[in-house]
Amino acid sequence: MGALHMRKTREGLVRTVFMVALALVPPIATAAGEPFYVGLVARIMIFGIAAVGLNLILGFGGMVSFGHAAFIGLGAYAAGLAIYHGQTDGFVHLALVVAVSGLAALAIGAVCLRTSGLYFIMITLAFAQFLYFVGVGLKQYGGDDGFTFRGHSAFAAWLDLGNPVTFYYVVWGALAAVLFAVYRIVRSRFGMVLGAIRSNERRIQALGLPTFRYRLVAFVISGIICGVSGALLANLTQFVSPAYMHWTRSGELLVMVIMGGFSSVFGPVVGATLLLLLEETLSSYTEHWQLLLGPILILVVLFAKTGLMSAIEIARLPARQARHA
């Protein structure tokens, strides 16, 4: 109990410090005359939202989806196309994005969740690639190259997402809201069941629980969170293309989750931050930056098996407790 409690408070501390630091980025970046960083960190937080969403099924449900970029793409297309066609009402965008990504997750999940393990990984990948090629086939919207648009999701007159700093705080608020919701979900009855399915699906069935519908609902929630992050991404970049759905993007999401730590709600945000910052800095030195990223990832996996978040926890625990942590 003691160790567990300590872990909880450490995690809470990391989370609080991290979120406060994120909230301080715009004033500091503006004061330093580097507004570029406001956009960069907004991008980090957007992918952080998606990674937290993916981790709901990966870390807490034991379902390794290799196709979650598809939901980012669907959210981005839904919001982007609405703006492109002159519909700027943010609430309409939100409803559209939730409906599109939720229904897609319902359909994809209904098929994929009949399988598990390696098959699940492959079939989620197949669905995502299918949607990627659908995007490529949309010639009227730029096909392979995607399309640009001008305008943002408009929620209220005082909330102008065209202003980078306002947009930044909207993303920050969305991240905080998603973190809080996922935090509540994993501790709820639903979350307990999800953990039990991950731990021993046969056993919870024998107790009388039909597991499929619980896994499906978790998959849909996860897909919707990624869809919302996609809509934010479209607002940030003013550009949507099939590349958002490419399998390498799904892979990056997995890397964020695994690197940051899938056993905590907050870990994936740490992972998203690290991956995107590494990408940013390394690519400024060399165009072959992925050559450098590879070894770093290997080191993280070797020395912090369950991710950086838990590495922080374990390093601070007394040795005897850390073994069980």
Add this chain to the structure above:
Amino acid sequence: MREPILATEQLTKHFGGISAIDGVSLAIENDELCALIGPNGAGKTTFVGLLTGMIRPDDGSIYFRQRKISDLPTHRRAQLGLARSFQITSIFLDMTAVDNVALAIQVHQGHSFRFWRDARADATLRKPAAAVLEQVGLAARADVTAAELSHGEHRQLEIAMAIASAPKMLLLDEPMAGMGPDESQCVLKLLHGLKGRLTIFLIEHDMDVVFALADRIFVMVRGRVIASGTPREIRANEEVRRAYLGDGGPAR
């Protein structure tokens, strides 16, 4: 005659060309403690699999509380009040003992599409879970992660989870398997306490346990029930002695 709580009719299951279960018909009455014995490979675990729905029969039917359940999935049978423990310990290893039992109670209480309230702060789960742990003698170990419990404690926890759902009938698949003498005694005491309060169907290797506990015994050999009766009758049965208890001449 009283209505049986559980009955099978000509239940049959083949694996490849081999009949694992070969036309078994048996009936168990309310609040009876029945035991199923038989040598290794007799089909006992397959039979439990058929009763719980983990395995589908090729032929025959199963009735539980006057309902045909042979076509129902596992979770529906559990909802009707058929709980089981597993031969190989099957619990949620990464959760604490009390979390394990609370999950069993939670599933019994209805659907779990509740997303907001903290399940570990829910008195309607935690209180009964603590009471069940007390009943099986695990109260002091409630907050220990299941992976760190001993083998005997795992079996106690299994039984705790099975009775937590207030079942009508309990299927216990070798609850004493791999236990030391002290641990066996503990589980034996627990089963004595449960006997008469609900129907128990016990699959067990340990003859001392079976003969000490059971009201009635079924003897299964090569997928068939070759004898049934009280412990005294089974002990006296010539065919059972020959086929199973190791008396008589050389094996065929």
